[in-house]
Amino acid sequence: MRFGLTDEQELLQATVRDFAAVTFDDSRRKAAADSDDRSRLDAWHALHDLGLTTMLIPQELGGSGGSLTDACVVAEALGAACAPVPYVGAAIAAPSLLLACGSSGDIADLVAGATYSVVVDRDLSWPAKGPALAWDWLPGAVALVLERGALVTVALDHPHRLEHSYDPLHPLVAVGGVVSHDATPLSEDLRRVLAFTRVGLASFCLGLASSALEEAVGYAGVREQYGQRIGSFQAVQHLCADMLVDVESSRSIVYGASWVAQESSADEAERRCAAALSWAGSAAIRVCESSIQVLGGIGVTQEHVAHHRLRTAHLFSSAFGGVRAANDVLGGHRLTSSRAKG
Amino acid sequence: MDLRDSLSEADFRQRLRGWLADNVPDQREPNQLAERWEHMKAFQRRLYEAGFVALSYPKEFGGQGLGLMEEAILSQELARANAPSILPLGHLGRPFLTHASRDQRERYLPPLLRLDEIWCQGFSEPQAGSDLANIRARAVSEQGGYRIDGQKMWTSYGVFADYCLLLARTDPDAPRHKGISAFILPLDVKGVTVRPIVLANGDEEFAEVFLDGVWLGGNSIIGRPGQGWEIALSTIAHERGATDTGYLAKFERYLSELAVEVDRQLDAGLVRQKLGSVAALLQVLEMQTLRQLSRRASGEDIGSESSIDKLLMTTAEQHLMAVALELSPDHSTGARAAWFDRYIYGRAGSIYGGTSQIQKNILAQRVLGLPR
Numbered sequence: 191m192r193f194g195l196t197d198e199q200e201l202l203q204a205t206v207r208d209f210a211a212v213t214f215d216d217s218r219r220k221a222a223a224d225s226d227d228r229s230r231l232d233a234w235h236a237l238h239d240l241g242l243t244t245m246l247i248p249q250e251l252g253g254s255g256g257s258l259t260d261a262c263v264v265a266e267a268l269g270a271a272c273a274p275v276p277y278v279g280a281a282i283a284a285p286s287l288l289l290a291c292g293s294s295g296d297i298a299d300l301v302a303g304a305t306y307s308v309v310v311d312r313d314l315s316w317p318a319k320g321p322a323l324a325w326d327w328l329p330g331a332v333a334l335v336l337e338r339g340a341l342v343t344v345a346l347d348h349p350h351r352l353e354h355s356y357d358p359l360h361p362l363v364a365v366g367g368v369v370s371h372d373a374t375p376l377s378e379d380l381r382r383v384l385a386f387t388r389v390g391l392a393s394f395c396l397g398l399a400s401s402a403l404e405e406a407v408g409y410a411g412v413r414e415q416y417g418q419r420i421g422s423f424q425a426v427q428h429l430c431a432d433m434l435v436d437v438e439s440s441r442s443i444v445y446g447a448s449w450v451a452q453e454s455s456a457d458e459a460e461r462r463c464a465a466a467l468s469w470a471g472s473a474a475i476r477v478c479e480s481s482i483q484v485l486g487g488i489g490v491t492q493e494h495v496a497h498h499r500l501r502t503a504h505l506f507s508s509a510f511g512g513v514r515a516a517n518d519v520l521g522g523h524r525l526t527s528s529r530a531k532g
Numbered sequence: 533m534d535l536r537d538s539l540s541e542a543d544f545r546q547r548l549r550g551w552l553a554d555n556v557p558d559q560r561e562p563n564q565l566a567e568r569w570e571h572m573k574a575f576q577r578r579l580y581e582a583g584f585v586a587l588s589y590p591k592e593f594g595g596q597g598l599g600l601m602e603e604a605i606l607s608q609e610l611a612r613a614n615a616p617s618i619l620p621l622g623h624l625g626r627p628f629l630t631h632a633s634r635d636q637r638e639r640y641l642p643p644l645l646r647l648d649e650i651w652c653q654g655f656s657e658p659q660a661g662s663d664l665a666n667i668r669a670r671a672v673s674e675q676g677g678y679r680i681d682g683q684k685m686w687t688s689y690g691v692f693a694d695y696c697l698l699l700a701r702t703d704p705d706a707p708r709h710k711g712i713s714a715f716i717l718p719l720d721v722k723g724v725t726v727r728p729i730v731l732a733n734g735d736e737e738f739a740e741v742f743l744d745g746v747w748l749g750g751n752s753i754i755g756r757p758g759q760g761w762e763i764a765l766s767t768i769a770h771e772r773g774a775t776d777t778g779y780l781a782k783f784e785r786y787l788s789e790l791a792v793e794v795d796r797q798l799d800a801g802l803v804r805q806k807l808g809s810v811a812a813l814l815q816v817l818e819m820q821t822l823r824q825l826s827r828r829a830s831g832e833d834i835g836s837e838s839s840i841d842k843l844l845m846t847t848a849e850q851h852l853m854a855v856a857l858e859l860s861p862d863h864s865t866g867a868r869a870a871w872f873d874r875y876i877y878g879r880a881g882s883i884y885g886g887t888s889q890i891q892k893n894i895l896a897q898r899v900l901g902l903p904r
């Protein structure tokens with residue numbers, strides 16, 4: 191047993207972090223926030239050229255052939271840069287879904303650079319039960335709809351971007367004419383797709399939280415009030431320590447779950463990945479809130495990245511059923527097994 | 533990442549799982565500490581006889597000569613089997629490995645690990661709680677030994693113990709961290725009085741220990757004079773993880789009991805949400821523990837980062853208890869009263885072993901590098 195990233199994964203993490211720090215600067219984020227999609231598309235193509243968007247596609251199918259942990263490491267690094275790209279949706283959820291029940295033509299298209307957007311319910315649960323949304327949409331993306339266990343692709347010719355979404359970096363697009371997924375339980379393959387997606391979302395949340403902590407600590411170490419650095423006040427120190435516990439504990443469950451999801455049974459994958467999203471999703475919201483508190487006034491300005499982190503933390507911890515569905519699954523397991531024993 | 537068991541780990545897990553399937557008692561853990569103590573001790577003795585206690589201690593001193601990953605497996609499997617709590621005393625053997633003489637190791641470690649001799653920790657004092665370096669118990673050199681006067685407080689399991697790992701000041705003129713030494717104190721010698729402190733839930737888990745002209749031989753000191761602080765820190769570091777304390781298994785058992793006892797009149801969706809949030813947190817604690825043990829096993833020094841584990845463990849306990857009060861049956865039942873006792877006890881989690889505030893100071897200053 192060895193719990194920790196490999197040297198290659200550490201290198202991958204550092205590489206993506208460096209790339210993301212340069213690529214996703216404030217100006218690109220501002221452009222994305224103003225619905226300038228070209229900026230998001232350019233960034234996405236750059237990720238594709240690096241082979242990062244096909245991490246989950248095996249090499250024999252033309253992908254990069256990485257593990258889920260590899261993909262999660264990339265998602266974390268992009269989260270740390272608060273990157274306005276649909277990585278979790280288009281590079282984790284969509285390829286997992288295509289590999290589980292898609293056509294080989296769609297997989298080939300994805301490898302060639304096509305973007306797929308998974309369709310979720312209006313309450314962001316998955317699969318959609320009624321009128322639906324394309325999750326983390328990008329121009330040109332093809333929507334993946336699950337209808338009665340079968341995958342259907344829908345071209346989004348005239349995308350209608352949701353006006354009331356609170357996170358402009360990850361747009362949602364209304365999908366008409368859909369959808370009724372029947373209530374039969376998900377197949378084992380689809381439960382694993384959901385597990386992969388949950389831990390992907392959790393990884394991005396971990397990245398958001400880790401950079402929120404880093405920024406707060408950096409600021410507390412230089413900002414002076416009352417003639418001393420604010421980081422020397424216990425009130426500030428304890429906020430930062432709480433953030434550290436949230437970040438490191440999230441890291442433990444996210445890395446652990448990313449490994450288990452691929453190597454263990456579908457039940458185990460579901461259990462671990464639900465825990466990852468439940469904890470890392472909630473923790474990211476707490477940490478991004480505390481970071482804003484430490485940053486003081488500048489943390490609540492439009493131009494600062496802090497509110498974008500908090501917006502994305504909320505969206506990602508609600509996506510694909512989010513923290514609530516994750517807790518529901520975990521709580522349901524405990525009740526069922528207690529009745530089985532009792 | 534590779535969470536697969538190695539061949540020897542898999543073999544160990546299988547043996548352990550088999551043994552637990554046959555040996556975990558069915559009855560619920562008694563609520564009163566006096567009975568619970570016997571219940572825990574009896575189980576842990578059997579666990580020891582079967583070769584599943586003190587896994588990472590060397591064989592020659594009564595351990596199993598295995599690694600830290602086996603400790604992690606033990607913790608996981610005890611949790612899976614809903615086993616009784618283990619007595620969180622194993623960390624008191626650590627200073628014997630790092631600082632004691634060979635004679636001391638041979639004499640004291642095997643009975644400590646076997647639970648033939650029960651040990652307690654004489655660190656805190658009325659004026660030395662969070663500020664542990666402020667201890668005032670004095671050890672004065674006398675007739676080739678030491679005469680000790682002072683008072684210890686919050687001594688866990690003091691009334692059940694035979695020996696005490698005692699901190700006392702040997703050099704009052706040295707800087708306060710440097711003048712402290714560690715001693716082996718038998719609790720049945722002249723001048724020692726142990727008085728229980730009754731906790732709010734009725735447990736007599738802690739004690740005051742009064743030391744009035746107690747004489748200890750020169751061979752009672754552990755390490756060199758002045759090494760007491762270092763010994764205390766390394767002992768405490770082994771008390772902070774959920775594996776060290778066996779709490780992972782304890783919390784899992786509590787959650788299973790709660791899932792059975794939960795008030796059936798409550799909204800099922802709410803119940804699943806609440807139980808799910810606890811279940812998630814216990815998995816986080818398990819993975820955090822696994823990660824830290826894996827780092828330790830590969831030679832990394834966790835040091836101050838063990839405060840993360842302590843804070844997380846406390847959060848898990850207190851969240852579990854809050855949920856238990858929300859979900860347990862109506863107020864006329866014994867089940868709710870029992871949960872309330874556990875809840876009250878859970879308030880101590882953020883106080884003992886270094887308060888949550890002290891842990892946060894440590895993280896902020898030593899891990900995050902914030903200015904003092």
